[in-house]
Amino acid sequence: MRPLWQIPRDCLFWLLVSVFVSIGLHLEHLPPWVALSGIVAALWQIQLYRERWHQPGRLLKWSLAGACGAGLLLHYGRMTGLEPMVALLFTGYILKLLEIHHRRDALVLLYLSYLIIILQSLFSSTIVASVLVLVALLPVTAALVAMHGATDNSRPTTALRTGLAMILQAIPLMLVMFIVMPRIGSLWAVPQPNSATTGVSDSMSPGDMTQLGRNGAIAFRVEFDGPIPEQNKLYWRGLVFSSFDGRRWQQQAPQSYRDGRFLQWSNQALEAWDKDIIRRGQPLSYRVTLEATNSHWLFALSTPLSPSSSVALSRDFRLVNNEPVVSKLLYPVRSWLDNQLQAESLPGWRHQIELALPAGYNPKTRAIAKQWRAETPDTAAFINRLLGLYNQEFIYTLRPPALGRHTVDEFLWGTKKGFCEFYASSFVFFMRAAGIPARVVVGYQGGERHPSENYLIVRQYDAHAWAEVWIEGRGWLRVDPTAAVAPERIELSFADLFAEQDEFLSESPFSLEHLRHINWLNNLRLKLDSLDYAWAKWVLGYDNIQNDLLLDLLGAIKPQRIALLLLFAGGIALLPVFIMLYLSREKNTRDELDRLFLQYCARLDNIGLPREPGEGPRDFAQRIGQQAPSLTAQVDALTQLYESARYSEVQGDDLKRFKAALKAFKPSRKAFLHGA
């Protein structure tokens, strides 16, 4: 079957380039066979264009569609979620390439290309990804230009140039829309990619883990209003684990907190438990730009408050976002480092929660804890005794031996080697066994100070676990048993400490972090990071400042004012285009007589009697005489004057008379209609 419609040559070229670019953008999260079949389909389309191959038959097309659907099901095992849906769209896009019968088919493909390219920003929104998306729009736009025959078919570069010009002209408008357009909250849940690597997860089981995640990816960045506090004060609390089942530490279910709600939103009345928090002195003010975690929890120094309405404070004094953090999130925080938490008393049921230990695990630790408690009744002394034990006999290592059923027993009295999670877990177990309420806190510790910019970079390998114990009259106190074993872990940054070890960054083989010791490369790395941070702060985090900006600009945010601002700013953005058009317009060389004649034509055009381009004044007058007889006399007189002024070249006052006659010439639509 021959195609019903032949796609223009340059359009096909750019269409195929668009397909390849789309495949390239999504290569990372597409099944390889989908990308491969895209290339095959493109080759098929080329052969179709050359009339070497035939269109696929109906049966083949249906079976290909079926095979793709089945392949996707096999590959993902489900059809929900972002990645399978994008892959499904992609297979449809690729199969559509095999049936370009009409112009509309090619148009559908091009519009789909735009959609698919934009979908890339759901997976990554770094500065590099955004620039790539912008560049990827170019071939699609060029194909669209070629499709509409704006150029002759021969050279694809012509279409590219036009496309480039169009995109460049659109950029000012893009910026205006970005700055002014109010953000509408997502109307539906945006499906999210499933692959996010974080150093912190919602549970912790030290016995199972023999290698700490050594991932150099950025967890979040923090910009302080004042100086950055010392390294050993930077305990970024993320999650609190109060529940232990013998192997695994987990969060306590929120409903087990019986008095009052678990979350305190900033725009709601204060919960009763808010009085448990005593904040002293000046708060530390800072803004965190968190990378996507796909989880609700946020990181902050104790004890935090966030003015953001989408961030809540939880019962265990950490910050929680109202929806999973699926893309970079900027949130402002104020933290009172000098605080007292729940100093008054802990109700009985809370005691139960914070002391609960699973039966049948770690008998030796339980016995020794009871024995020590009897020997050292003072809580502070008791804690110090255990920390002393850590300090003397334990070794901090990133490669601890595996533990069996009684993880705490084996660690405390056997292997004595481990990293933060081992110490936090055993410490809390020991405290609970001795009747002291305690819990595990996980989050990040420390961070890398950017040498020139005033912000802190916290990476996944800064993930840390520590403990909090509750002491009557003093409330919840942070105790970091790791600091007792390896104080340098807390004083220095993790990277400074472990850069020499092989395990360091074993999960990020291509990270620039490997080359920290090469000075200029290290500088480059930090420069890139500050660029990326600026992008995150000003572009991705623009939502957070837009409101204030618009308020400053408009006084009040009302639809009318926003529309006016949009029009105004859009007008300014388009001003260069107008100026260019004005400068490049055809010079008006018409003399007065022709201008008057054009006025005369325009007046007749207004009542529905346009002059055809090649129609001479006399023919025009004759036609008007037929269509609107009531105008005949005036029109004939005007035509006579124009002709004699224009063509007879007799020096007379015809021009003046034409002008005068034109002044009196006011044809109305009525005259035309009644005449007709």
Place this chain on the structure above:
Amino acid sequence: MSKESQQITEAIVERVESVLVGKQHSVRLALACLYAGGHLLIEDLPGMGKTTLAQALAAAIGLSYTRVQFTSDLLPADIIGVSVYDRNKASFEFHPGPIFNQLVLADEINRTTPKTQSALLEAMAEGQVSVEGETRPLPQPFYVIATQNPLSQSGTFPLPESQLDRFLMRLRLGYPDPEAERQLLSGADPRSKLATLSRGVTPLQLAAIQGAVSRVKVSESLVDYLQRLLQFTRSSADIDYGISPRGGMAVLKSARAWALMDGRDYVIPEDIQAVFSPVCAHRLPVSGGEHRAENLIQQTLNSVDII
């Protein structure tokens, strides 16, 4: 002068129309061609009134008229004339051929050999013939109406583009409209009126009109319009080679004659538009379809604005 030429034109047209019914526009164009001093090519099927037009024009203008049927064995001497030995005078005497007439109808010019064609065309261009070293001027006015049959091209020698250029205009008479045809069928043979047709113009008047054509005014903006028309044919994607400057001059000359016939001493765009197609269509080397050139010309006229 302009009013007078209008009256004379009307008189001639009226006389011709009494014989050749319903072809006023073609008659006017043929007359404009004569006023402008050019020659006319009529391309049409047999029986459309080509000969009648030529005869009626000759009679209405009062020109000496002859008709030459061009055949493949026609020789240049058959047209131009030949020197014959006169025994009484004991010398060669030139016997002028049919071309020594004021109006020559060259019927089916494409049937004869290129040699004969070029003899005729040369005479048309020069206004004189050279026989045996002697140059003999042709009578004034000298007006050739050539016809050719667009069909049955076998055994013909189509005129090359360079020779088509010698004709100021090419006309197609076409079928008469129904009204005219009914009149034609019901009445007596109009040709019978030819013998009684009186002339509507004196030779002096005709010479005056021909002289007046070059004095018709052409304004700057009109020249500009014509130039844009020519430029359009050169830049159009559909036309391989646009109209030559000589073609442009031919348009202007014809438009002047047309304006004069309308009683004006200046040219207006409508004059150009009236003569553009007959003057230019045969100068456009386009292939594909009999009326393609005319269509392209019409397209040009529709596209180019007059101001």
